[in-house]
Amino acid sequence: MHTTAQQTLHRVFGFRDFRPYQQEIVEALIRGEDAFVLMPTGGGKSLCYQVPALHREGVAIVVSPLISLMKDQVDALRANGVRASFYNSSQGAAESRRVLGELHNNRLDLLYVAPERLLSDSFQARLGEIPIALFAIDEAHCVSQWGHDFRPEYVQLGTLRRRFPAVPMIALTATADPQTRDDIRERLGLQGARCFTAGFDRPNIRYTLAQKAKPFAQLLHFLHGRTNEPGIVYALSRKRVEEVAARLRAEGIAADPYHAGLADAERARVQEAFQRDDLQVVVATVAFGMGIDKPNVRFVVHYDLPKNIESYYQETGRAGRDGLPAEALLLFGYGDIALARGLIEKSENAEQKRIELHKLNAMVGFAEAQTCRRRVLLGYFGEALEEDCGNCDICLVPPERYDATVDAQKALSCVYRVGQRFGMGQVIEVLRGAATERVRRLGHDRLSTYGIGAELSQDAWSSLIRQLIHLGFLKQDMGNYSVLKLTEKARPLLRGEQSLILARPRVKVAAVKKPARKKVGELDYDTQLFEELRVLRKRLADAAGVPPFVVFSDATLAEMAAYRPADRTALLSINGVGEAKLQRYGEPFLAVINSDLKD
Template sequence: MDTAQALLSSVFGFDAFRPGQAEIVGAVVDGRDTLAIMPTGGGKSLCYQLPALVRDGLTVVISPLIALMRDQVQGLQAAGVAAGALTSGNTDEETDAVFAALSRGELKLLYMAPERLASGGTLPLLRRSGVTLIAVDEAHCVSQWGHDFRPDYLRIGELKRALGVPLAAFTATADEETRAEIVTRLFDGRQPDTFLRGFDRPNIHLAFAVKDSPRRQILDFTRARKGQSGIVYCGTRAKTESLARALTEAGHLALAYHGGMEPDLRRDVERRFQQEDELIVVATVAFGMGIDKPDIRWVAHADLPKSVEGYYQEIGRAGRDGAPAETLTLFGPDDIRFRRSQIDESPAPPERRAADHARLNALLGLAEAQHCRRQTLLAYFGEAAEPCGNCDLCDTPPALFDGTTAVRKALSAVLRCDEGFGAGHLIDVLTGKATDKVRQWTHDRLSVFGVGREYDKRQWNAIFRQMMGADLVRPNPERHGALYMTEAAIPILKGEGTVTLRKDTLAVARKGPVAKALVSEEDAPLLSALKAKRRAFAEEARVPAYVVFADRTLIEMAEKRPATLDEMARIGGVGAKKLERYGEAFLSVILGAPAPEMHPARRKLSASGGGDLFDRLQDVHSRLTRGECGTLKPMSLTASQITKIVRQRPRDLDGFARLVGERQAERFGPAMIEVLGSV
């Protein structure tokens, strides 16, 4: 470690390691497989850059963030370290220079994006270049359950085996589940030396607020911090641009930054953000900026992040220099519906969607926390902490009230409605609103109908939000957001437990113009799932989505929820051909399970409206297979024969016999003709 200590000072300019760095550096220098979980701003990069200089040979660094790789290479080169990067952001001259340095054996660190591992020439190149260590930054990207999954990270384990060298993996966010997957994917299940250095960033002030004119809230927040560098995260590209314009009009220096921009323009924003002290960047949460700027003084979220991990990573960009930094995260019911629909429309398997819903619930628990936010945040990562004194809830403890009665009413509504409906429908039942859907399901006759009139719809939404945050109810991904009760709720429902709720988030907000939704809040998750299925068919056929089904058809499906192909055929816009081609697939989405198997002949009758008649004749057929007495020799009709009967509808035995034969007509004719006559 003497060499490492000397290089720490001579190359990086530090007199001493930060807490935890020395042990990690020692493990990596010794060539031991290493997994290090360190807080953002805790000095992760040094833990592989310094060993690369101590060890012989080349260290290849795999990172998903092009901008961050460029920053680190530039910083290393400025410190006199031979480093280079092979990324899609390189100019031809930069790439040629890297290849030339590799051929001369001059490089100590080579950065590359995981996507480059898919190239057939990468492995031979690395073998020729004398790689002796693999370093993996943002190692949580290997987790298929995580919010930042990168499929090409799955190739890193193969690279380790092919090169036969040690691997050091680093991340700032990895819960127990993700850490286990990192070990499996990167280390072939063999436990590496693991260092868990804590997640606390005590210099960052944490704050959440319910949305109430969110643009004004962001403008107010930035006005109070004018002249400081900051980042605003938004949920969509369009919002980054509109909010950047609003900030500019308010007198700030602000630029949008998202994945749809031209590379040169993105690079210019990155350069300016690093160099200009007062610049605000408005970026999409889905696009990691990867900028190593230590003096970002604040981070704001105009929309709810995807998960606690995503939130922690994004706020972690603030205050990397250890000086005080601030955060603000806005959230509201539209955010929650948007995130729920993103999960429900995902092609991921049901168990992953359920895990994503659970992660979102954990974030809602942080947003609706009643006591110190840092305690809640660190508890998610398995750490205990005292109240921090540096969050909005420590600054101003929220007013609380006994919400046991309200929660018990809500849980009763969940159960009385058979755990088959979302918050919107349940609130209509609780507030006594006899909507068409409430009457359709006769929920206006339930004992819980109208028992919650003491709260309005917005207040009940806040109660359900807090119930989800406390994990008393969860959305069922197989039933498109329908809420079901968890084990934790049973004592409360039985009167054996109590619930404390926050009063401030129940306050009535100022009303403004509200966009009319295509469907009710209750039906929105199902409509999202139906649109996802439509998009898949449209992409496969390379046709516009409306060619599969028009929006109004999907809206009617979401509202009426047909349970059979016969009911599906009565939806406007579902003709015979589309029913045959798409009916079962869309019915499976609505049912949350595969559509019941059906004879092809019976399926075709659904479109013509003869399906119900076919089923009635099939019942007669089953009853008379051995005659009225049940002792005769078995006799049967084929599905094709029953289909002919449905289509031609004979009114006498002669006509019936011409379709199926004399003997069959004698057995089945009278009873079936009676059914036909009743239609």
Template sequence: MPLSVASRLDLSRARDVLHEVFGYTDFRPGQDEIVAAVLEGRDVLAVMPTGAGKSMCYQLPAIVRENLTVVVSPLIALMRNQVAQLRANGVAAGALNSSAEPDEVRETLADLRTGRLRLLYIAPERLARPETQDMLARAGVGTIAVDEAHCISQWGHDFRPEYRDIGAFAERLGQPQILALTATADEATREEIRERLFVRQPTVFVHGFDRPNIRIAIRPKANPKRQLTDFLDSHRGESGVVYCSSRKQTEELADAFSGAGFHALAYHAGLEAAERSRRQDVFLQEDGVVMVATVAFGMGIDKPDVRFVAHASLPKSIEAYYQEIGRAGRDGLPADTLTLYGTDDILLRRRQIDESEASEEQKRIERQRLNGLVALAEAPRCRRQVLLSYFGEDKSPACGNCDVCVDGIETFDGTIPAQKALSAMVRTDQRFGEVHLIAVLTGETTDQVVRFGHDKLKTFGCGTEFTKVQWRAIFRQILAAGLADVDMANHGRWILTEDGVAVMKGQRSVTFRRDVVEARTEKRGRRAEQREKITAAGLDAVETRLFEALKRERAALARDMNAPAYVVFADRTLLDMARRRPANRTEMSEVHGVGATKLSTFGDQFLRVIRDFEG
């Protein structure tokens, strides 16, 4: 839709504000058309990948139009950090939530009464209160921005019931403009958001899901603690997150990483609220912190310089995986990921779905999402192609930035090994688990094998060409391919499916991956070299030392302010500073991310660091 003259002028003004206030020279891909639609007064539903700059799509219009935008967010951490960033840039912003200090609340309410406030962040539960709605009705709301809008859907990953009431609240205010934003929403979820939230038909933007700066790697579990420690070893001094499936695992891995010399902290819902908050602040304010956490951590953490995300176990779905790895590299600089998985992970996730109280339709959808993630883990081709294909982007070239593209993957005809395994299931009456079946295949005379007479079966010892470790990989891929299922209610017995029967009868063939538990030495060396380049981010030796000096100054300022380090300046800004080495305020104003307010507040301190730096 072509822009009117007035809209073009508004967009030009927004571009000026982008530079004057935030210090950015241009929009990120896709931001300009969304900002233009909002400035035209249209209702908007925007699906943008994590790190694409969704918040700028409502922050800029609020500043340009000088009206009140209410931002509904389920995440106190995100509210707190975005308000801190906005205030550091000279924008009148505030939040109303349970963690806000009394003085901060009084200041926010005063700005709201006088009409000075541009952005008010509020939790959906607070918004549902009648007194809050009365107050906002008096203040006059120009726009309601709904962040994490997938929560409106009953399929939302982080469902909050109060999200369903936002539409009724908007109606009470006379239907102000509505902007809904999310990083993950398939067509069914987008349709439900439209039905529940919008009275007017919104303009829908669905931007590409690709995050090319993120390296994707997925490995079968061998020794998870060692695998993760090796991964962290190539990221010493960098900030990152390791996701775990349980509170106990977070504590155990955090202890192991600390013992290996990393600044590692555990984070889970079992900690006291004050201690969780303290650890979160350490992660935000300091460099080189490894947060070992359950998925309770990360939503709303707007830290742009997370350099890696690892998963100690398989995430719950492909959407969850995409959101979680998306917390790395939000600044657009290279970032790294590693996900470990095994048969137990697949079975656990399936059991969680089956035992949930969800409807059968929701269970079907969740199984489909899990299957998408398992297919990604077992894929013999470019990971990014598989991931983007799941989200409907089928024409992506091989990325050259995933483990399959970099290391390659070896496949083999798995039909005969699969037939042997499936035959072992049938000949043992489909009553036994993986350990027993592998013992039969490898000819191991365990007490149980002898007791049941399975050492007399034709399949006994028919699989000695593979080790136990290799058979575990084959069984995992049999499960992933849907050739067998596991009845966890009956001692984990393996049962053939229709597809498994077809393979056993020779009616279809299967291809398996040859597991690469550990890449060859020369490949590990090449990856280490690549990561060294990622860490240096194109700086020479002198610039790298200046960059570290600038980071130390930033850390000191952040501690004094009790604010996240990136509220002062993001890594990308410090990298640009180290390259440019500005000598005065005029040159400093041209550095990426240095707006007028931050130039006035912090410019002289960083100019002093650059001036005093001796290389």
């Protein structure tokens, strides 16, 4: 009997329904078509190639940039009864031979490979001898120089399309602005691929920004009351990472540092302890976490300003992958801008430096925003949110508002008068009547808008123009020196056909009181039973040598604690319980649930 993708989703992975776009992507790949997938972290990207791998002849080759992630994904697949393995530099000769034997003897459904291994001549020759179901390029933004995590070894992946033209390819990423998307498709030879954009919104994450005053005290205050919640604290330098981790340990918080300067064995120990819920907080540089497969991270704190919005979005996206409520706190200080700019200036690649400086400016714009943070974040990726989110600090503690119609008209007129060919800095110079050599050389001192905004400070104009960008009256061409251009939306405002209320910039952001959490995807479940199930999960995971989420996710345990399935049939109806996990773990979980029912 023919098995459908829907049946595979339920039987193997334990999910009742596909999420938006997943089924279309899965069925396209099964038919042998290419796909480019832009889907938020936690949106279910992996299933988009894992399900087709079980329906097409041959092995699915999954390219992943992180060795540590491969093992987690393979462990999770094996727990679901899927024949999966990985092939990378962490393996000894004997283990490598075993994996290659499985590959040649058709005993694998999926093989995760590091790009440098995949592109070696010997491995390419092997691939020519076996049936390949599909190629999946994970973290595809690494292909593009416009991507925030460009990796030179990824560029050569374009040869796959030329060498294996008949094999379907899927490229997946959670973070790519329009330029990065175009670049990825061109470099991978996917210009003809269908594009699936599932949107960037993660409504379960609350975005909060606090002006950096006493950052460690602010961090401690944030961690208060989050004793059992795992989280990540990001800092820009190794020295700061070590210092913050040590101070947290001194305060009795189970925290460890993670950065590229540590020995491989120590980094592996920290990551494994975090994955297994033996460590509450990892204090890390950006070396930690790309693609980290831990669904129950409840918070991400940025102790320092990230260098770009893509990094911020991806790092905050590591929180709440299970769909339950999560928080993202950013501590913002103007000294951070200088530090980040200094790191970028060290680059010897002039073009890369230019790109990164423009991206840093956009990140500063997000931090200075006086409008709904989610609207700013999604707007950067070209996605419009029609109303404020109600789940960020700006929405929860709104800033003071004022009628900015006239000032906005001045700014828009000035952008028009300078020919829509200059960035924010020059527009503000003209508005404020700056007597600089550049203003005179360009003839901008002869414009009708020269000096019409002299009464406002540079910071006030900067705030106003950023709000006009965030609200869609102006667009900032990041690929062309951050030039400002008018949008169609600006016309009625310039003509005086509408008024505009904006936020006054504020020096200090009021702390957001932690209200009762919105139950985004959260069930009304028995918390005591949930804790008992967590204890059982940890014991079973430790015995099997895998992270707890490989057994079941928090979301699956919450569903068990809500519906209290009393037998195997009922347990199989819980999201995340497939046939393999039912056989392996069903009885002990049912025993705890039924014991609780008797009490």
